[in-house]
Amino acid sequence: MKSDHAHDFRASQWVLALEIPKALVPLTGGTTGRRLPGWMPAHEGIGALLAQFLTQLISDTTSYQPTDGARLGTVLIDLCTALLAQSIDAERALSTETHRRTLTLRLQRFFLEHLHEPQLTPSAVAAAHHISISHLHRLFQCEQATVAAWIRRRRLEAARRDLTDPALRTTPIHTIATRWGFPRAAGTSAKV
Known part of the structure; x- marks a missing residue:
């Protein structure tokens, strides 16, 4: 390869x-x-x-x-x-299992590439991948988190990395929050 x-x-x-x-x-x-x-x-x-x-x-x-x-x-x-x-x-x-795991990895990569977009929602992701929302949720049952929780966790991890990065110490918190898909202060507690 x-x-x-x-x-x-x-x-x-x-x-x-x-x-x-x-x-x-x-x-x-x-x-x-x-x-x-x-x-x-x-x-x-x-x-x-x-x-x-x-x-x-x-x-x-x-x-x-x-x-x-x-x-x-x-x-x-x-x-x-x-x-x-x-x-x-x-x-x-x-095999069905290989299809499932490959699609799940493809979806996770899509999530990571679009974390900064506030409109990244389970319904938008399902539509972009031509699958139903229920199928998307079934794929993530093995991930021990809902789709929204998985996205939220990755956004919070990315924001935390930026907040602890010495090179970004002068960057306002709201700028970092917006960068990772939290367009307003209440965005960290809102459903994804």
Whole structure:
């Protein structure tokens, strides 16, 4: 898979090789024996999700517990399988669970990219991804938080990072709040 560095796509290129036993790839119908393309893009779609996931894993291993390994491995295999299925046009062969986890990761990435938008709501996200609001909420049942709570937590984490950043000490609090989707003081307690 070809992976581009997140900051400057033209300046540097990374190549990442993964080896996953076929038995762990949840594709059906003999699709794992097909010839793969030489390079798989890592700058958009599922390839970008996989690259972002791997970059995060590699850059900060201290924040993970030993018990996280199995769960992170499952996510890695699901993302690799989804990218593989997409590259050989075999997405129908993916398991329901792989579809669910990949869509959940895609939604979470969308949330993070749009945290600054006050109109980021479950209904807007569902409409943007052509799924029902109830399906969106079912996807997040495994995340141990409602969709609104997940968004609110990420916004608060981002605002906290900015508030504790010495480089931003002269930035007014309301500016930081607005930057992370809280357009007025009451926004921190309002429903997302």
